Amino acid sequence: MRATVMHMAGDVRIENIPDATLIYSTDAVIRITRACICGSDLWPYNDLVPEAGGRRMGHEAIGVVEAIGSDVQRIKAGDLVIMPFAYADGKCMFCDEGLPTSCVHGGFFGTGGAADGAQAEALRVPQADGTLFPIHVAPDHSLMPSLLTLSDVMGTGHHAAAAARVTRGSRGAVIGDGAVGLCGVIAAKRLGAEQIIILGRHPDRIALAKVFGATDVVSERGGEAIEAVKALTGGFGAHSVLECVGSGPAIDTAVGIARPGGAVGRVGVPHYEVMPAGRQTFYNNIAVAGGPAPVRTYISELLPDIMEGRIEPGRVFDSLVTLDGVPDGYRAMNERKALKVMVRP
Numbered sequence: 519m520r521a522t523v524m525h526m527a528g529d530v531r532i533e534n535i536p537d538a539t540l541i542y543s544t545d546a547v548i549r550i551t552r553a554c555i556c557g558s559d560l561w562p563y564n565d566l567v568p569e570a571g572g573r574r575m576g577h578e579a580i581g582v583v584e585a586i587g588s589d590v591q592r593i594k595a596g597d598l599v600i601m602p603f604a605y606a607d608g609k610c611m612f613c614d615e616g617l618p619t620s621c622v623h624g625g626f627f628g629t630g631g632a633a634d635g636a637q638a639e640a641l642r643v644p645q646a647d648g649t650l651f652p653i654h655v656a657p658d659h660s661l662m663p664s665l666l667t668l669s670d671v672m673g674t675g676h677h678a679a680a681a682a683r684v685t686r687g688s689r690g691a692v693i694g695d696g697a698v699g700l701c702g703v704i705a706a707k708r709l710g711a712e713q714i715i716i717l718g719r720h721p722d723r724i725a726l727a728k729v730f731g732a733t734d735v736v737s738e739r740g741g742e743a744i745e746a747v748k749a750l751t752g753g754f755g756a757h758s759v760l761e762c763v764g765s766g767p768a769i770d771t772a773v774g775i776a777r778p779g780g781a782v783g784r785v786g787v788p789h790y791e792v793m794p795a796g797r798q799t800f801y802n803n804i805a806v807a808g809g810p811a812p813v814r815t816y817i818s819e820l821l822p823d824i825m826e827g828r829i830e831p832g833r834v835f836d837s838l839v840t841l842d843g844v845p846d847g848y849r850a851m852n853e854r855k856a857l858k859v860m861v862r863p
Contacts, residue, residue, distance in 0.1 A: 578670045604626050606649055
């Protein structure tokens with residue numbers, strides 16, 4: 519079978535690899551019908567050191583179940599399923615608490631660990647019963663782009679809003695105009711934020727943010743961005759800040775624009791070792807929460823809004839490629855010529 523393999527920064531190839539097969543009794547094998555390239559895939563695309571054999575990429579997918587292990591009971595061959603970016607058994611104490619990303623038998627797809635990547639023709643899914651979410655639509659349903667976002671970016675945007683404690687009538691700010699940030703705008707709007715400030719500088723993305731519910735735009739960065747947000751919020755800052763980038767400057771800005779007593783929900787994969795602005799968060803009673811989004815937990819809540827057309831997160835996809843087009847898709851996203859690339863193997 520064919521799959522995406524990243525050998526080092528900037529070196530993405532489509533290669534023939536061994537077919538996906540069952541290894542454990544709790545596994546399933548799915549034939550991938552939709553996958554995509556994530557903004558977080560651009561971190562290794564820019565800094566991955568050479569790895570022996572390369573890293574098989576991709577962690578977001580929809581597919582058809584082709585085989586199941588002897589202990590798989592909830593998932594059946596032939597099911598069309600959403601595959602979240604993390605696998606989990608669905609039974610441990612953390613899964614019971616709604617945190618499958620901390621499952622004691624879990625892990626992440628496409629990171630060079632125990633599970634391969636989803637930018638491929640097929641994939642072995644560990645802990646199939648606790649991981650896969652069956653959906654009862656046709657594989658070519660018009661809502662497939664939005665359904666695919668439930669594997670990561672919509673659930674991650676929702677997690678940012680939940681961690682930032684967005685409430686009805688509150689003031690919110692979203693740092694980052696990538697797919698997660700734009701889904702964060704959807705989430706903040708869905709949870710009732712009265713004001714939603716998007717911090718970004720790409721005109722096409724800002725236009726989509728406004729469609730999704732952003733009320734104000736701040737294109738400045740650093741100290742100028744902090745002052746601009748404060749000017750838009752009566753001088754005090756936002757109740758809820760969704761940090762969807764993961765850089766040190768982004769978290770500095772997030773803390774700087776949070777009002778006293780406010781909250782920061784951080785879902786950008788952190789590229790800093792020490793949480794900055796500790797003194798400011800302490801004296802202003804700013805809560806900082808977030809992490810890898812437990813998207814499997816959120817699917818049941820978000821799915822009806824997609825099926826009934828109340829939210830359209832699939833609009834973040836602005837490019838569609840076959841597997842052969844994945845290397846060009848990485849380049850396009852890295853050069854900001856594409857927002858989010860969908861892959862149809």
